[in-house]
Amino acid sequence: MKTLRFNLVETIDKIHELAEYRERYIRENGKTPLFKPSVEMLGLSAEDVHAYAPELYLEWYDLDFHCSLPKEHPFH
Secondary structure: OHHHHHHHHHHHHHHHHHHHHHHHHHHHHOOOOOHHHHHHHOOOOHHHHHHHOHHHHHOOOOOOOOOOOOOOOOOO
8 A cells, every 4th residue: 555655646746847847848948848758758647647637737738827736745
């Protein structure tokens, strides 16, 4: 059971990294990065992002969307 919990926390951490990467990329390039390569770069899947950060998944290419994920893990 601890392995599952660790994997969930690791997944949430990677989703935070993904959101931060997206914001940084937009600031530097004026456009969003491609979704699939960005997700794969962090070892995530589209299903992970859709399950744990559905707004980020759905609004990925909307430049006006700024993801505000909670800093603390909601699953603790």
